[in-house]
Amino acid sequence: xxxxxxxxxxxxxxxxxxxxxxxxxxxxxxxxxxxxxxxxxxxxxxxxxxxxxxxxxxxxxxxxxxxxxxxxxxxxxxxxxxxxxxxxxxxxxxxxxxxxxxxxxxxxxxxxxxxxxxxxxxxxxxxxxxxxxxxxxxxxxxxxxxxxxxxxxxxxxxxxxxxxxxxxxxxxxxxxxxxxxxxxxxxxxxxxxxxxxxxxxxxxxxxxxxxxxxxxxxxxxxxxxxxxxxxxxxxxxxxxxxxxx
Amino acid sequence: xxxxxxxxxxxxxxxxxxxxxxxxxxxxxxxxxxxxxxxxxxxxxxxxxxxxxxxxxxxxx
Numbered sequence: 001x002x003x004x005x006x007x008x009x010x011x012x013x014x015x016x017x018x019x020x021x022x023x024x025x026x027x028x029x030x031x032x033x034x035x036x037x038x039x040x041x042x043x044x045x046x047x048x049x050x051x052x053x054x055x056x057x058x059x060x061x062x063x064x065x066x067x068x069x070x071x072x073x074x075x076x077x078x079x080x081x082x083x084x085x086x087x088x089x090x091x092x093x094x095x096x097x098x099x100x101x102x103x104x105x106x107x108x109x110x111x112x113x114x115x116x117x118x119x120x121x122x123x124x125x126x127x128x129x130x131x132x133x134x135x136x137x138x139x140x141x142x143x144x145x146x147x148x149x150x151x152x153x154x155x156x157x158x159x160x161x162x163x164x165x166x167x168x169x170x171x172x173x174x175x176x177x178x179x180x181x182x183x184x185x186x187x188x189x190x191x192x193x194x195x196x197x198x199x200x201x202x203x204x205x206x207x208x209x210x211x212x213x214x215x216x217x218x219x220x221x222x223x224x225x226x227x228x229x230x231x232x233x234x235x236x237x238x239x240x241x242x243x244x245x
Numbered sequence: 246x247x248x249x250x251x252x253x254x255x256x257x258x259x260x261x262x263x264x265x266x267x268x269x270x271x272x273x274x275x276x277x278x279x280x281x282x283x284x285x286x287x288x289x290x291x292x293x294x295x296x297x298x299x300x301x302x303x304x305x306x
Contacts, residue, residue: 087250098287113250116289121257123281123290128253 006142009204015142022140023094025198026070030096032193033071039188040199046073048237049135052164053077055230055239061085062130065154067119067147068092068137072101072112078131079110089124090114092137119147127156135164139209149222155244161224167231167238168211177236181206212238246286256281257290264304271296273304 004015013021029036037045052074058064058081066075066088075090082088090105090112092098102114117123119134120143132151141147151161169177181203189199210218212229215238219227224242231238251265256274263272263281271280272288279295281288289295298304 093291095284095287095289099285102287113246113253114287115254116287116291116294117257118291121292123254123257123288125253125255125260 007205007208009201009208011204018142019093021201025201026094027096028195029193029198030071030094030100033097033100034073036189036193036199039192040185044233044236048164048232048239049073049077051230051232052133052135052162052239053081055241056081056131056133056160056162058082058086058131063087063089063128064131064133065089065122065124065129065151066091067122067132067134067151068140069135070094070097070101070137072105074133074135075101075112076105076108076110078133079105079112088112091117091119093118120150122150122154124154126153128154130156130159131162132159133162133164136166138163138165138215139205144210145218145222148219148224152223152244157244160241160243161219163215163219163240164237165215165240166206166209167215167229167235169236170231170234173234212240215240246283246288251288254288254290258292266305273298275304 005012006015006018008018008021058078060083062082064078069075069090069092072090075088078088090101095116098116105112119141132155138144185203186196186200190196216227216229219242225245227242229238229240254263256263256277258277261276263274265272270283273280278298280298281290281295
């Protein structure tokens with residue numbers, strides 16, 4: 001057993017403990033995940049995801065892998081883009097989130113292939129997907145470099161990765177953003193999801209996540225080319241895109 | 246889930262092929278001797294959740 005440590009929000013924990021703690025957070029919030037996203041971001045997460053879909057260049061017949069796909073927002077939009085000849089895989093490491101997502105997609109009329117998997121050890125062959133996306137998921141992964149390398153492996157040459165994630169906010173907005181994240185966010189989490197701790201973790205994990213340039217370098221390190229990012233809402237989130245050549 | 250789509254999946258540990266056991270609802274990696282469960286129609290592709298095959302257990306296919 002490894003004694004390596006990592007971050008769980010601001011706390012330092014064993015690597016094995018991190019995965020377990022992240023799992024607890026998402027088992028706890030799965031049922032209220034969508035309503036909390038709307039509330040916390042004032043609906044903005046829909047715009048961020050819309051931009052991600054549009055940037056992906058997804059077209060009919062494409063194969064798409066949605067990692068940490070959770071409750072299925074991106075998968076649903078990709079299903080409409082790739083049509084019947086395409087393929088969208090909804091995956092998440094958390095069974096609670098995946099169950100909610102699969103059922104929501106079925107309710108919307110999309111029977112997508114679904115698999116519970118660890119992004120650091122993907123159960124897909126090399127060079128298979130046209131698009132891999134991970135929205136608000138990379139932050140929670142223990143070994144981000146290993147996960148990025150796996151995403152690179154399963155992409156076909158010419159395929160691209162899209163990472164939508166919280167990032168480093170524009171400096172003048174930082175005081176207000178901190179106040180919101182560390183005071184208001186846990187309060188809303190307590191009120192709506194009866195779980196202040198999970199939303200405290202959310203705020204902390206965002207601060208510990210690599211900033212725009214660091215993540216870009218991490219993508220380049222595992223082989224991605226033409227890596228670029230686009231800040232949204234003053235850097236509250238950033239969309240990184242990179243190609244496999 | 247469509248068995249054709251299950252065929253796409255590989256062992257997350259060795260990336261080798263998997264054998265679908267419809268009766269047991271498992272995806273079996275002969276190389277790793279692991280059986281990944283399919284729960285409620287969702288394949289659980291985590292080594293930590295997989296069943297280790299017995300020493301005498303034969304895998305068809």
